Structure formats: C-alpha cells, structure tokens
Amino acid sequence: MDFKLNYKQYSDFINIANNVFYPLKNFVNKKEFISILEKQKIKNKFFPFPIFFGLNKNQFNKIKKKDKLIFFYKSKKIAIIDNLKFYSLSTKKIGRKIYGKKFQNHPYFKIFSKDNYIFLNFNIKKKFKHNTEPDNFVSPSKFKKKIKYIKYLSSFHSRNVPHAAHQWIHKKLLIKYGGLLIHPLIGQYQKGEYKDSIIMETNIKASKFLKNNKVFCIPFLSYPRYGGPLEAALHAIVRRNYGCTHFWVGRDHAGYKNFFSKYQSQRYCKTNQRKLGINIISEREPFFCKKHNIITNKCKNKNCENNKILISGTKIRKYLLNKNKIPNYLMSKKISRLINLNSLIR
Ligand SMILES: [Zn+2]
Structure with a gap:
C-alpha cells in the first residue's frame, strides 16, 4: 500500500538515512524511545531527543492491517518498508519528559498529542537510491569532505532571516574560530514565520558578506519541535555530525515563546558538552x-x-506586517531590502 509521508516524517527519514542524527540509525522502537526519555541514551551513547515515526488516528486506521508500505513523498518513491510494528506510548509521559512538569501548558503539546496517536517501527526493505533526497540536501559525509582542511569550524543555528544580532554573532564566531557554518533550519510550517526560500537566500547572502572561504551556508532540513534544552542538544549533535567543532546555543534555543527560561538550553548543553562531543558556546544574547x-x-x-x-525576529516581523521600514540597527539594509510581506507564510 502507498503511504504518503508528510514533511516531518520525510525530513526525519532523510536525516536518519544520512547519519544526520547519528548514532540513531532508525526511527526509535519502544525500548529506545523510553531509554532516550529516561536516560538520554541509546545503546550507551548520549542521545537527548527521540526521533519517532508517529501516526495520527486516521493514518493508523488506514494501514493497521498492512504488512508492507511504499513510502512516497509528493510524487517521489522513497522506500519500501516491512515488518511493521506499532506501539503505544503515553503522550503525557512523553510530554512530561520533553517539555517538563508544565507540559500541559506547552502550546505545542496539543498538536503533538494529535499527531502521535500511535508510533511505528519498521525495517527498510528497499530504499530507492535515485532522487530520494531533496535537491538542496547536503549530507554530513559530503560536507565533511569539503571541510577536511579546516581545524576549527563553529556553527550557527537559526530559523530566521538574519538580523543585526545574528550578523554580529557570525562575525564573532569567524574571528574567534576561523571557520563558520551558518546552518539554518528549513521547514517552518507556522503562519507568520518566514518561508524556506527567503531564509536560505538571506542567510547565503549574509555568509557571502563575510568574504571568507571558510564560511559555509547549507540548509538543515528539519522542523521546529519546540523542545527547548533537549532539542537544543539534538541540534548540537547534528552539528557535530556535520564535522563542526563548536556550536553557538542561542537565547531560548529551540524554545517557544518563553515557555522555557532564557538560558535553560544553554545551561543544559554546556553541562552535557562532553557527552555531546562538541564545544558549546554559551554567551549572553547580543x-x-x-x-x-x-x-x-x-x-x-x-x-x-x-x-x-x-x-x-518577532520585532522585525512586526515591522514587516505593519509595512514599516525596518531600522538598520535591527537588520542591515542589504538584508532588509530582500524581504517583504510575501516573505512570510500566510
Ligand atoms: Zn553602551
């Protein structure tokens, strides 16, 4: 039976298949899911955030009696999977572990519960080799070949059009470490956020302003999970897997509207720096x-x-929505002239 992957499932699949989430090599089974929630470990290696294949009730009802599925993304055949194993896990339990005691107040928890009625674990019987990855995807192995000669490579995560403070961080990282990967997360889906294309275009522009052949800008094809500290740690692991030596953890990194405290993600990543295998840069916000x-x-x-x-970014988007000129101290003119109301998802 054909099964249409949504973007979240597809991007997780591509990332797992290409070792972006190494040491994770498959969507978690129930045992691994619990081990990550309880101990942040998978097979004795530190791993902070479960990457699971969740199904809503509708999807589950369609496939619950099948023993083989063909994954599609849009019209592309991605893989044939078999040995389907469904398992349940209380979303309240997951919510408590990921978002903390006040998980019921987390604005994303409701969506999360609805999306994940049941979970699926499977074997990949056949992965179609041709064009399963999106055109703009760069795998860690491919990227690491490019940076072989670089000793220190710092990395910067963002899901925004770069504003003046981002550019200040870019410069600071480049001066201090001599190399920089600007690695914007592509895959927003909320109204009022920037479109993927404009995030990439403006970040590539910003990388070029630095005029340095040790500055790179490639997309991180994923989506926001609003998981705070644990997701920030996952972001650090991703950068380690791309060969970076340092990672800037921002203010309220991977948070959602101040649900977590301002420097909670920084503190968590710094504390677990050695387990993460990448140096964590935890500075005050500019x-x-x-x-x-x-x-x-x-x-x-x-x-x-x-x-x-x-x-x-929120402040700047307000200027855009009100059709006001964005002041230069918030965003450089060279960037702000590239964006307008159409740059936002509506
Ligand atoms: Zn001053």
Missing part, C-alpha cells in the same frame, strides 16, 4: 546599545542597562 550605537552582549558602561534595545 543587543543594540543606543547610547554607544553598537551591537554587543556586554556594554562595558554600567549605565547602559537602560540603553539596551533587544533585537528579535
């Missing part, structure tokens, strides 16, 4: 100091607390 007319994350002048202007 801001614009209007008195000294600079972007910094520590203005030396003590009185500058009151001169702080926070730079955020």
